[in-house]
Amino acid sequence: MPYLFFVLFALSGLFTFAQQQVKLTWNNQPFELDSTYLLHDTLQFQLSELKCYIQAVPQKGNNAIHLIDAADPETWQWQDHATALQVGIRAEIQTAGVFTGALDPINGMYWAWNTGFISVKCVGEFNNLKTGQTQSFEFHLGGYQAPFACIMAIPGSGTILNCDLQTWFGHILETPPLGWKIMQPSKASLMLFELFTSSLSYAK
Template identity: 30%
Template sequence: MTKKNWLALLVLFTFQFYAQSNDTLRLNFKVNFDKFPLELNKKFITTKKDTVTLTTFKCYISNIEIQYSDKTVFKQKNSYHLIDLENPNSFQIPLTKKNDKQIARVIFNIGIDSLTSTAGALSGDLDPTKGMYWAWQSGYINMKIEGNSPSCNTRKNEFQFHIGGYLQPYYAIRKKVFTVNQSATKHINIGIDASIFFAEINLAKTNSVMIPGKIAMELADISAKMFYLE
């Protein structure tokens, strides 16, 4: 094949990629700290006047569902997505082909359901190498927030929040339901504000949660407040 033909093929594939991308309804996530984009290894000031530096921010989004105003519903198959601040590509989740319908609600879970947690090691975003799987007894970590703060009386002033649990009474998955009221020709934009998490905890007292339990349940409730419709 000549160089000219290769270039023609490259142009064709590029055009098809962008055409498909623009024709697909997406769930777009943006991670912030108050009004500023959240960046790893950058200092932020909380409402409690703590200085925090995040080194890890990951969370699972699962079981995404789109409800239209005509009562039809789109449920994404194999709907497990890891939002990772180190991977900007993870912020965009393709859903389905755009259409002229009006979206009424978008629904998703923060975390991984009990059935999937007990299914054993899986692939893709559920691969244990992603660092979000404890073991079959505890399942997946729904949200992981790590970093450091002078307010933490710990080794290297570190804090570690691994929020999860799939067994009652410590079932830490949380459901979010947003009323959207927009055309399905537009993407759905969801914000995640990490400052809300730190506004509700005392880092001097609570700075390490690594197992399912009562405190993890409380942190799961707080983490659900971080999500908002833009």
């Protein structure tokens, strides 16, 4: 009988799901699409679309892939047994054809021209308040093939993942110009993706 309890206890570990959450922020304040945010006192940012794929690592059971959509708060939290995460979807899944759910091409994250998924999609514009100039941008950062694969583990683990967009755009502006329309796997795409991943951290 004690063995049975032990076995049940051990098995229960496999089926334990934790509530997990992504917090989208701009300078530690809740972030909303289509709102304006200031950076360096002179640049006014506005995002119209922000989506990214988060996948649990290591993958157990079903593949635990979550599509985070800034427009849909229901996607900002989920149940999963793994607390270590990666941005992007592992290559074996990207090359296995058409899926449903989070991976349904209807979500606009599956490339029609090049097999594979966009890991992070971000569309918006910023105004330079000093010069009055407006710059639109569109980033489709993804793909699974070396050397530009956009799949990366988020260091550490936890149940609350902070995604600070001010940090991301601050880093982008500090790097040499990469271009504002980046929509296919490339060196610039990978660099933006790495900057995005480095702007993610688990809440302590």
